[in-house]
Amino acid sequence: GENVEQHPSTLSVQEGDSAVIKCTYSDSASNYFPWYKQELGKGPQLIIDIRSNVGEKKDQRIAVTLNKTAKHFSLHITETQPEDSAVYFCAASIRGGGNQFYFGTGTSLTVIP
Amino acid sequence: NAGVTQTPKFQVLKTGQSMTLQCAQDMNHEYMSWYRQDPGMGLRLIHYSVGAGITDQGEVPNGYNVSRSTTEDFPLRLLSAAPSQTSVYFCASTGTGGTDTQYFGPGTRLTVL
DSSP states (O other): OOOEEEEOSEEEEETTSOEEEEEEEOOTTOOEEEEEEEOTTSOOEEEEEEETTOSEEEETTEEEEEETTTTEEEEEEOSOOGGGOEEEEEEEEOTTSOSOEEEOOOEEEEEEO | OOOEEEEOSEEEEOTTOOEEEEEEESSOOSEEEEEEEOTTSOEEEEEEEEETTEEEEOSOOTTEEEOOSSSSBOOEEESSOOGGGOEEEEEEEEOOSSOOOEEEOOOEEEEEO
């Protein structure tokens, strides 16, 4: 099955700095890569996603890049704010292949005011 | 739309007891899943369903049963609770027809003594 690895497990940045979280996957058939933000006591919420036919996608301060050859994808958050503090999860899935999402182990991001 | 709802929010069981975690969605999604979230391990898929009457096992199915008699509901049953099943459980649903966005419920925190 698919194996998704995520680094780092914890990340602290000063407000206004950038944060980068990296994930690798093992199954070359995976073609859909979502990122989720989880706040304390809540369920994960999708913040951005990318499909394998795209190398980069941006939504305001958040961007995701994908390198299919190396099987890795990254989340970039620019101009971080205290409200960005949360746990972030990457995942991999085969679009149209059912309902099996494989998650990374999460990154706890702290933005220091 | 209420989205994905889960009950109860918290539950304490004794070893050997059984119970059912409830999950419902009102978005007419075909795909539904159950995950468990443990510290440092991300989210792991327990069971999933691609439509009413169809279920399948995920990564960690042992000790759990599911059924899908309607599109809206996807209950998770613990047959004989064990301390190893202490976890936070999330239900999720995914739309079809061009989108893979997965929506999560608020979670059930289960403690087995």
